[in-house]
Amino acid sequence: MWFDTIKRYYDNGHPSYTDESLKVFVQAKMITADEYKQITGVPYTA
Numbered sequence: 001m002w003f004d005t006i007k008r009y010y011d012n013g014h015p016s017y018t019d020e021s022l023k024v025f026v027q028a029k030m031i032t033a034d035e036y037k038q039i040t041g042v043p044y045t046a
Contacts, residue, residue: 002030007039 006025010017019040025031026044033044 003035003039006031010039 002025006017006022010022019042022031022036022040023044023046026033026036027046031039036044
């Protein structure tokens with residue numbers, strides 16, 4: 001559910017959606033670590 005929205009904002013270059021800020025979504029369980037990697041292209045590290 002959240003994946004599509006977060007990915008869209010990230011892909012469109014929204015200034016609040018950086019690799020670091022997306023980690024908060026993983027911590028909040030809004031996206032998984034695998035989804036984080038799909039969006040950013042880098043593995044999730046806490």
